[in-house]
Amino acid sequence: MFIRTERSVKDFMQFYPIVSTIIIINIAFWIITSFIPILGDIILHVGIGHNLSVYHGEYWRIVTPIFLHGGLGHVIFNSFALVLFGPALEQMLGKFKFIIMYLLAGIAGNLGTYFIDPVSMTPHLGASGAIYGLFGIYLFMVLFRKDLIDYGNAQIIIVIFVIGLVMTFIRPNINIAAHIFGFIGGFALAPVLLKNARPFSMARNRRWRTSHDDVQFDPNRWNKKRVLPRNLRKNIIWIIFAVLVIIGFISRYL
Numbered sequence: 001m002f003i004r005t006e007r008s009v010k011d012f013m014q015f016y017p018i019v020s021t022i023i024i025i026n027i028a029f030w031i032i033t034s035f036i037p038i039l040g041d042i043i044l045h046v047g048i049g050h051n052l053s054v055y056h057g058e059y060w061r062i063v064t065p066i067f068l069h070g071g072l073g074h075v076i077f078n079s080f081a082l083v084l085f086g087p088a089l090e091q092m093l094g095k096f097k098f099i100i101m102y103l104l105a106g107i108a109g110n111l112g113t114y115f116i117d118p119v120s121m122t123p124h125l126g127a128s129g130a131i132y133g134l135f136g137i138y139l140f141m142v143l144f145r146k147d148l149i150d151y152g153n154a155q156i157i158i159v160i161f162v163i164g165l166v167m168t169f170i171r172p173n174i175n176i177a178a179h180i181f182g183f184i185g186g187f188a189l190a191p192v193l194l195k196n197a198r199p200f201s202m203a204r205n206r207r208w209r210t211s212h213d214d215v216q217f218d219p220n221r222w223n224k225k226r227v228l229p230r231n232l233r234k235n236i237i238w239i240i241f242a243v244l245v246i247i248g249f250i251s252r253y254l
Helices: 009-015 017-035 037-047 051-055 072-093 095-116 128-144 151-170 176-193 202-212 230-234 236-251
Strands: none
Touching: 009 017, 009 072, 017 037, 017 072, 017 095, 051 095, 072 095, 072 128, 095 128, 095 176, 128 151, 128 176, 151 176
16 A cells, blocks of 8 residues: 555556646746746745735635745655655545645645734745645544555554654654644545545556556466565565655755
8 A cells, every 4th residue: 555566657657647746746846946046936935835925815825835845855755755645545535536635635734824823924835734634534544444444554654643743843844733734634534535435456556557558468467466575564664664764854954
């Protein structure tokens, strides 16, 4: 569910077009705002989260910060989280529901930031609220929809949620309200969005590939399972933990 087994970037983009598009948009805006001074400055001036501006009627700033990021570490961390946790939900919810969930969770995070201090002059940006919305839906599955997630993946979600919660309060320059309210938004949306959802299955990706493959199909190639080494499977939670911690430290200096 959270282990990427796609054969290529092309496969990933074909199986999960919404996650791929969001990542591309995030990276594209980061490149523009970081390396194209005039255009980048305009985008940040118009789109960055700014509660006082929202207070004075610039309501689009509730949405636009979801797609903007600061340093390299910021966009890498959020992109990594999307690659890891977004695909399963995109398949389970479907493209439309996934878009709705992502946007509404991000909006919930920014609204929470606004309501806590409507006249704050501190700017904020990033997709963290939307990403914590993913965690909210996954935690709802762990607690109330055990038919959609197995025990191993449930344990991963619990560990990652605890890590994310700790990092929210110990890392500097974190929009704590966006994380908390984004998570609440995802958790609150889960009962509606998960209605009629099916568990994640790599088999559906395989069927999609075979139905869209123009080259000759080898009926035995799916029998050649790519099994992870036993030690890697046993320690996957700690590997994910280590990667997140490393990216977290990098993001402090980039």
